[in-house]
Amino acid sequence: MTRKPPPQHGERRCYLRGCRRPECVEANKRYCKQYRLATVHAPLRVDASAAVRRLAHWANQGYSHTQIAAVAKINAPEVSKLLTGKQTSISLAHARRIQTAHDPSGAPYHAMTDATGTIRRGRALYAIGYPLYRIAQDIPMNANDLGRLLMLESATVRQSIANGMAALYQRLSGTLGPSHLAVCAARRLRWDSPIAWDDDSVDDPAAIPDVTGFCGTDRGWWTHRIEDIPVCTACETAHAEWLAAVKHVGRAERSRLLGRAKAEASGRGAAIAENARELLALGETYETAAARIGVSRNHLQQELLRHPEQQLDTAA
Structure with missing residues (x-):
């Protein structure tokens, strides 16, 4: 009976006995590969x-x-x-x-959407005192990238950024931010605050900011001037068109028309605020009070802020 020769380096038998020299390891790999090829029919x-x-x-x-x-x-x-x-x-x-695998769920990270609403919301938050770094940290987004987005008005933005901005706007648009510098800078840049936008118009590229309730008309231009609100582009255009329309009217008639236009704008806001307070005191909500007066909810709240209730001092 012949005995097998002892394992030699470079053989798998040597590897199985615990040797880990490179040639023994390689021999084991060769054996395993050949075994898979011989026994496994599915491709690797x-x-x-x-x-x-x-x-x-x-x-x-x-x-x-x-x-x-x-x-x-x-x-x-x-x-x-x-x-x-x-x-x-x-x-x-x-x-x-x-x-x-199932299709991915949730918002696609790289999906793009129209940037109109995101830019308007970011500018509005900046206009009421929230600095860029404060807005950016909750979107989340780099503050420099946010600044470029708001200044350069990119056409599209990632859907995740748009969703983050919408959620942040919903949470902060009703309260003033801490930065007076942001308010001043936004005023200089003529960026509109949240009161200029309704929820159903902020994402509409065709919508214009309505700060006065009559923006886009000559009456809106007068309201801007009377209430000391920076005049928006739409009202500037409307007033220029009105001036062009009465250019050839006589001086006396033109003065009369100007006076009437100014008068119509001067008392409207105070009347809205007074009527709204009466309705709210009777239990009406902001929405129903605005509907009964014939203005939007944002316009109603704006006039209440512009025309605060006068507290009469009572004699002791």
Whole structure:
């Protein structure tokens, strides 16, 4: 009976006895690979084209590589390599995970939307005293990037940024911020405060800020001047058109028309505030009081602020 020769370095038998010299480790690897090829019928790696198409579908919807990796249960660097073409094959297990994964949920990180509402909300918060760094930290967004967005009026913004700004605006637009410098800078830049926008108009690119309740008309221009509110572009345009329309009217008639226009604007705000306080005292809400007077809720609140209730001193 012949005995087997003792294991030699470079053989798998030597590896199994505990040797970890490089040649023994390599011999074990060769054996394992040959065993898999001989016994496993499914390929170890497959073409990645089908997986890439599904990953690209999600990426085109605006989902980030991290969001995609979370639902596909693979790592984000592999998602990046597959989408950029640096990796053309994929393990069978990962291919199955991608094909059977549910679509990502939540807001796509890279999805873009119209920036109109985000810019208006950011400017409005700045106009009531919230500095850029305070606005940016809750969106979240870099303060410098926010400044460029508000100044340069980008056409689009990430959906996640728009959602963050909308939530922050909902929370802070009813209270004044701490920065007087922001208020002064916004006034110089002619940025409108929250009272210029209704909830249903702030996202509408065609809407104009309505600070007076009559913005876009000559009456609005007079209200700006009487109430010492910076005149908006729409009212400047409307007043210029009104002046052009009465340019050829006689001096006396023109003076009469100017006086009447000024008079119509001068008493309107105080009357709205007085009527609103009476309705509120009777139990009406701001919405119903505004509807009965015929103005928007924002306009009603604005006039209440401009015309505070006069407290009469009583004799002791």
